[in-house]
Amino acid sequence: MTYCVGVKLEEGLILASDSRTHAGVDNYAKFCKMTVFERAGDRVLVLLSSGGLAGTQAVINVLRQRAAGESPHLWSVGSMFDVANLVSDAMRDIERRDAPYLESGGLKFNASFILGGQIAGEDMRLFRIYAEGNFIEAGTDTSFLQTGEAKYGKPILDLGVSSNATLDDATKCVLVSFDSTMLSNLSVGMPIDLLCYARDSLQVSMQRRFEHGDAYFETLKQQWIAGTRRVFHELPPLQW
Template sequence: MTYCVGVKLEEGLIFASDSRTHAGVDNYASFCKTTVFERAGDRVLVLLSSGGLAATQTVISLLRRRAAAAPPHLWSVASMFDAANLVGDAMRDIERRDAPFMEGGGLQFNASFILGGQIAGEDMRLFRLYAEGNFIEAGTDTPFLQTGEAKYGKPILDLAVTSSATLEDATKCVLVSFDSTMLSNLSVGMPIDLLCYARDSLRVTMQRRFHSGDAYFETLKQNWIAGTRRIFHDLPALPWPPAPGDVA
């Protein structure tokens, strides 16, 4: 299992993914699930991957291979919509090749992606691609998209992330959603890869990895816990009705 989040704001885009993979309770490993295609001044495309590691890595390898061949490819398309279609095509091609053999072993093709970024000449866009290769797009009413183990972090994002939120505040919220997810599900774990993209910059300037024990992440976590407990303490006391036989 994994957890990936993409957020589209008026100020820019946020991408975050954990790096834990496992094949059984005693076989954990770490692999980066964030892939960046960047040509400064022309385009920034970010892919977050979720699902079977063999499937997602093969899809990304195919996209890189095609990007070095004849167009159309991720370096040549003129819109993010076209880029999403190329990712979907690569997913279907790998599924057609591998699915029959996987089914023979009782397995299913399992890969999904979050794709976002900006190509010169158009606005930022953010998509969530399903295993079948089809996709949905984030908008003003739905400014964030998740894949993987989404349920534990979603309530926090629902409360605080709107398209008008600042890049700084929304990034803190995304990191808190990762802490909540890791607390509730051991199949999601550090390191966490984070990338923030400023609207119309057409280059990546804010990217970092949080390892276990990271000083900033630990401070954020402890402040969130302390603040949550303080808010609960400050909530109005619950009034109880009089017990039977008591004088009102």
């Protein structure tokens, strides 16, 4: 399993993903689920992947191969909507190729993505692309999108993230949502890959990986716990 989050704010975008494959015997096998396509001054495209690792890696590799060939491809299209369609096309091509063999083993093609970024000449955009290839886009009323093991971190994002939140504050909420998810589900785990993108910068300047035991992450977690306890302590007692 996995957990991926994309947030669209007035200030910019936040994209984060965990690195665990599943909670089985090889749960120490780590794979980065964040892929960045960047051409400074022109475009920043970030993909977060969830689902079967073989399927998601195949889709990423198809996109890379096609980017070196004839247009349209990731470097040639003029809108994020076009990029979302390119990702969908690659997903469907891989599914058509692999589905019969997967089904013979009782499996299904399972790959989904969060796509965020900006191309020069248009605003930032954020999409959630489903395994079937269709997708939805984040807006003012829906400022974040999740994929994978989403339910444990969603309440924190619901409470703390809105489109007018600062990048710094929203990033802290995203990290706390990862902590909540990892506490509740062993299939999500460190390291966490985090990227923050400033609106109209058209380059990646804020990217970080949080390994197990990271000092900042541990401090944030403890401060969140202490703050919650303090609020409860300061509330008047229940009246019985």
